[in-house]
Amino acid sequence: MTNQVDVVVAGGGGFIGGHLAADLLAQGMSVRCVDVKPQHEWHQLHPEAENVVADLSLLENARAAVRDAGQVYMLAADMGGMGFIENHKAACMMSVLTSTHMLKAAHEAGVERYFYSSSACVYAAGKQTASNVTALKEEDAYPAQPEDGYGWEKLFSERMCRHFEEDYGFTCRIARYHNVYGPAGTWTGGREKAPAAVCRKVAEAVLSGAHRIDIWGDGRQTRSFMYIDDCLHGTQMLMRGTSSVPVNIGSSELVTINQLVDIVEEIAGIRCERKYQLDAPQGVRGRNSDNSLIRELHGWEPSIPLAEGMEKTYAWVYDQVKRARS
Ligand code: NAD
């Protein structure tokens, strides 16, 4: 890693990192993608980027990753959907090493701007107990009662960014992403989130002719899902902006999981018998994003309709399922 680069994307082999790197490259920026996974496992590999395999939980690797970089997007984390974060709390919390060493290294290197990807999982569990949940405002993260494991790591790390800004004048931007979906994401293997999982299950039903699917929970729990293009727009807008407080980047289109399944079935043109798995990981009962702050700061909020984003996502997941079956 000897070249000067405009931007480092930490976690560049992941879902959001792969899309972000593509977008930055398309804008003419030089990009260094760094990820711990071997390159054949990266969701996207951009030949025009500098692509580095390194474990950023180690300080010397973090230092090398940010060397001669203008800006850093810190997206690296050991994470996944509810099936992963509910059963791998220690692994999720170990990402604190990556978050800490990347922040320290970027500050030492004099990086001009640092972006940290936090999560809606920082929000207090007691405010997410009903399906008809009141959308979460940024202040709802305190008093702290985040998602066990993963949420505590995110809350701690976003707070550490805040203190680097306050104590050292280091420019940090913090997004609290709400569930992000789109093509070229994780769709199988245990880390997939509900949108990709439902696409996979419906695609398997179409291809197998067995029109039955399993749904975790009773299907009446609620979420909002943000399409990747909105995520990329919001992320770069926040990075360019002047606010250093954590800001929601999420859709406010609240749906039940049953409604998510309805949308995918409609796209696929089938109806499935639904089997509800009440002992599967479910997380909070309801979660939605209050977008007052991002509207106030930027006059913008995520707006791509779920049905539109899911159409593109289903087409991509269907292709993956078909290829895996052949
Ligand atoms: P992802 O799992 O696809 O990407 C994260 C990447 O980080 C992976 O490729 C992983 O290999 C890499 N990584 C993990 N530990 C590393 C280490 N020690 N060194 C180097 N690389 C390492 O996840 P994503 O969906 O692209 O999410 C990106 C970021 O956004 C994460 O920090 C995640 O917690 C956050 N986030 C995502 C969502 C979502 O719905 N996708 C929601 C909230 C927050």
Ligand code: GDD
């Ligand atoms: N993953 C998954 N797979 N979830 C399913 C499935 C399935 O087959 N069927 C139903 N669900 C339900 C889950 O039980 C949960 O109640 C809901 O769909 C949403 O699950 P996920 O998409 O896995 O996660 P989440 O929304 O609870 O949390 C995600 O979003 C956070 C940000 O808002 C996670 O990805 C977190 O890591 C992320 O920070």
